Amino acid sequence: MFKALLELASHEVHDAADGPAGIELVGAVEPDIAFVDIGLPGVDGYEVARRLREHHKVLCLVAMSGYGQSEDRRKAVEAGFDMHLLKPVDPDRLSAIIAALPPRRLGQVANGRVGDGLA
Secondary structure, three states: HHHHHHHHOOOEEEOOHHHHHHHHHHHHOOEEEEEEEOOOOOOOHHHHHHHHHHHOOOOEEEEEOOOHHHHHHHHHHOOOOOOOEEEEOHHHHHHHHHHHOOHHHHHHHEEEOOOOOOO
């Protein structure tokens, strides 16, 4: 459903099934924003963010998680995420995040979430 929401808003969306595939996808596609599920199989979302930050300093990274305690948010920031969203994501909040991106960052949206999530 998350991917469908973005596509309905006319965004180009790419997704990956796990952490390593998401890291590879970001390198190949060079999206403006990446939504990363914290609970990815294999390599979790925190590690994905750390690895992406090594080579993609200006990429907007958004953590997506079912956990929203202050400790969860702190861990997301420490890993390199710009934002932490609680699932299920509010469509209006999602639109506001994308609308707030600087113009040079509005192009592709990648999704590294299992199923219909973004990377």
